[in-house]
Amino acid sequence: MKNIIAVILFFSAFALSAKPVLKPGHVTFTTLDLEFLPQDNSLWCDGKKIPLFLFSEKKAFVYLSASYFAQIKNFKCKTVGKKNKVQYFDIAMERFPYKEVFHELKVNKKRVELSKEDLDRAIREKELLQKIYSKSTGVFLFEKSFKRPLNSKLTSIYGNRRIFNKNKKTQHLGYDFRAPIGTPIPSSNKGKVVLAQDLFFSGNTVIVDHGLGIFTMYGHLNEIKVKQGMMVEKGEIVGLAGATGRVTGPHLHWGVKVHGEWVDGLVLVKESEKHLKEEEKLAKLVYEQPNKN
Numbered sequence: 001m002k003n004i005i006a007v008i009l010f011f012s013a014f015a016l017s018a019k020p021v022l023k024p025g026h027v028t029f030t031t032l033d034l035e036f037l038p039q040d041n042s043l044w045c046d047g048k049k050i051p052l053f054l055f056s057e058k059k060a061f062v063y064l065s066a067s068y069f070a071q072i073k074n075f076k077c078k079t080v081g082k083k084n085k086v087q088y089f090d091i092a093m094e095r096f097p098y099k100e101v102f103h104e105l106k107v108n109k110k111r112v113e114l115s116k117e118d119l120d121r122a123i124r125e126k127e128l129l130q131k132i133y134s135k136s137t138g139v140f141l142f143e144k145s146f147k148r149p150l151n152s153k154l155t156s157i158y159g160n161r162r163i164f165n166k167n168k169k170t171q172h173l174g175y176d177f178r179a180p181i182g183t184p185i186p187s188s189n190k191g192k193v194v195l196a197q198d199l200f201f202s203g204n205t206v207i208v209d210h211g212l213g214i215f216t217m218y219g220h221l222n223e224i225k226v227k228q229g230m231m232v233e234k235g236e237i238v239g240l241a242g243a244t245g246r247v248t249g250p251h252l253h254w255g256v257k258v259h260g261e262w263v264d265g266l267v268l269v270k271e272s273e274k275h276l277k278e279e280e281k282l283a284k285l286v287y288e289q290p291n292k293n
């Protein structure tokens with residue numbers, strides 16, 4: 001019996017220490033076994049500071065994200081403790097086969113070849129967005145798992161390559177949901193509204209900060225129903241679908257940004273479900289322990 005338990009313990013320890021796997025454009029939830037308390041509550045990956053959520057002195061939760069354009073090579077992240085103690089964590093990077101789907105969209109020429117005035121506006125807004133995405137609340141604002149905002153048909157998925165008016169190429173780093181004008185759009189999770197205004201490209205836009213570097217954005221809205229600075233609950237209506245900004249017709253553009261990278265939002269939904277299960281499992285272990293002694 002003892003041997004069997006030892007074997008089980010060995011394999012569960014092995015499973016826990018398996019390398020987290022990332023893919024370009026993905027986000028992955030992972031639990032880290034800590035040798036010591038990181039001084040700044042952060043994981044450092046390639047010079048980037050990623051907030052950790054400490055479950056206990058020995059365990060931390062983290063969401064890792066990779067750019068759509070990330071190189072396919074394994075890398076190391078680290079935590080730093082007192083007296084510059086360092087613990088390294090290996091992260092595997094695997095290829096993800098994004099489909100080369102070419103969309104030929106006919107959009108208003110004015111929104112592809114920008115006038116000086118529009119270009120100035122687009123640059124100003126880009127700077128504003130960079131500022132917003134660079135600071136996120138340092139605690140979890142979200143509760144339980146993320147939800148996709150609508151269950152309607154996806155008219156464009158994450159990672160599609162698109163061509164506007166035959167020359168301007170972009171990757172579509174979000175999801176487009178079919179949504180007639182006026183469709184109520186709920187927030188994917190609880191968070192703080194950090195932007196609620198009209199933008200050149202995404203039209204009437206709402207951005208929600210869910211804490212720890214996770215943001216969701218809702219674009220092309222006909223009407224915005226929230227104000228900057230307010231807290232929204234999961235499922236609370238942030239606006240009504242529309243066709244504002246650079247669009248060919250009414251739809252919802254849903255973007256998910258994690259640690260500065262646009263990632264596949266439906267992967268975040270799955271990873272946050274994993275997070276929820278892991279947290280419940282660990283909490284159960286903690287609560288059940290005293291009874292066993």
Ligand SMILES: [Zn+2]
Binds near residue numbers: 174176253
């Ligand atoms: Zn879109």
